[in-house]
Amino acid sequence: MWLARLLTQAGAEVDVVMTRAAREFVGAVTFEAVTGRPVHHEIFGAGHALDHITLAREAHTLVVAPATADFLARATHGHADDLLTACLLAADSPVLLVPAMNDRMWNHAQTRRNVAQARELGYRVIDPDEGPLAVGEGSGPGRMPEPDHIMAHIGRALERGGALAGKSLLVTAGATREAIDPVRFISNHSSGKMGIAIARAAWRRGADVTLVAGHVDVPLPSEIFVVHASTAAEMTTVLEEKLPAADVLVMAAAPADFRPAAPDAQKIKKKGAAPSIALEHTDDILRTTAGRRKTGSVIVGFALETNDGVANARTKLKEKDLDLIVLNTAGEAGSGFGTDTNRVTLLSRDGEQEDVALMAKTDVAEVLLDRIETLLRGR
Numbered sequence: 001m002w003l004a005r006l007l008t009q010a011g012a013e014v015d016v017v018m019t020r021a022a023r024e025f026v027g028a029v030t031f032e033a034v035t036g037r038p039v040h041h042e043i044f045g046a047g048h049a050l051d052h053i054t055l056a057r058e059a060h061t062l063v064v065a066p067a068t069a070d071f072l073a074r075a076t077h078g079h080a081d082d083l084l085t086a087c088l089l090a091a092d093s094p095v096l097l098v099p100a101m102n103d104r105m106w107n108h109a110q111t112r113r114n115v116a117q118a119r120e121l122g123y124r125v126i127d128p129d130e131g132p133l134a135v136g137e138g139s140g141p142g143r144m145p146e147p148d149h150i151m152a153h154i155g156r157a158l159e160r161g162g163a164l165a166g167k168s169l170l171v172t173a174g175a176t177r178e179a180i181d182p183v184r185f186i187s188n189h190s191s192g193k194m195g196i197a198i199a200r201a202a203w204r205r206g207a208d209v210t211l212v213a214g215h216v217d218v219p220l221p222s223e224i225f226v227v228h229a230s231t232a233a234e235m236t237t238v239l240e241e242k243l244p245a246a247d248v249l250v251m252a253a254a255p256a257d258f259r260p261a262a263p264d265a266q267k268i269k270k271k272g273a274a275p276s277i278a279l280e281h282t283d284d285i286l287r288t289t290a291g292r293r294k295t296g297s298v299i300v301g302f303a304l305e306t307n308d309g310v311a312n313a314r315t316k317l318k319e320k321d322l323d324l325i326v327l328n329t330a331g332e333a334g335s336g337f338g339t340d341t342n343r344v345t346l347l348s349r350d351g352e353q354e355d356v357a358l359m360a361k362t363d364v365a366e367v368l369l370d371r372i373e374t375l376l377r378g379r
Helices: 002-009 020-025 028-035 051-058 069-076 083-090 103-107 109-120 147-158 193-204 232-245 309-319 361-377
Strands: 062-067 095-099 129-132 139-143 168-173 178-181 184-186 208-213 225-228 248-251 258-260 279-281 298-305 324-329 341-348 353-360
Touching: 002 028, 002 147, 051 083, 062 069, 062 083, 062 147, 069 083, 069 095, 069 109, 095 109, 095 147, 103 109, 103 139, 147 193, 168 193, 168 232, 178 258, 184 258, 193 208, 193 248, 193 361, 208 232, 248 361, 298 309, 298 361, 309 324, 309 341, 324 361, 341 361, 353 361
Parallel strands: 062 095, 168 208, 168 248, 208 225, 248 298, 298 324
Antiparallel strands: 129 139, 178 184, 258 279, 324 341, 341 353
């Protein structure tokens, strides 16, 4: 029900088809109240003979959530004994199945075969989450994923055929932490919000996304493959490994520029004079890894500046051999680290400059990916 509510609030027209078993758990009137549309369940009744054709033809995507073990068995063997399975057989649009059941049922060999068969038929199947099951059943795989996770998969199913579909994207996000001693570090205020927004939007557009995450202040997306990198050196190592296969790199992380030259193995005690800590430069990740870039790839950097922003960003664009750099200004209201919004300027290799108005970081991500798609089409 919450998924139907979220889809409706997002502007979708949601038609709910309920099986007989579903009507044992929740009333149709609840879904009617949430979606503002009638609920369908008849297949043989007067006036309903063509409902399965009409609903399947009009749907941009079909989502079965939850998909029980029984439904998976019926759907993958081509049954059409109720309205929902009949809709699946009549559908040309993407089908997304969201299994939910007891962990032992999920792990049963026949269920696994049914899931494999569903995927062979072209259905998209989301693996269930792990966590507490029904009372007395403990914890394990089988829980239905959270609605926002399902929403992300619906978005990916709907956005087919763009320039990012099937492309390999490497996105970095968050801050690195460079140890002073076992309990202290040098870092910055990056929250990771911008990089995560880019990764999620690119994944929804059909890209195969790897998110390289330093320290972030927001939840990491469960639908995306994440590699953790705590320090600038670790992030460099990950990029050296991943870059040769990446069609796009978006370096949205904020690696520390300096690190202690000799981190202390023990906690530095607060006594006597304050210690003097010698610093050294960390790797310039974009420069260090430049030789690992895939031929024809699109490379995007970020520049957070406090003064002479455009001039400094253009220098970085050239020195680091980037196709595009995203400039934002530290200290500007609603922009930069930690905020949910950003105002950026996009500077390209060919000298173009685009000033983007203050907007949500999720919207900035869409603007940036539009520019990346344009660059990819020209390669």
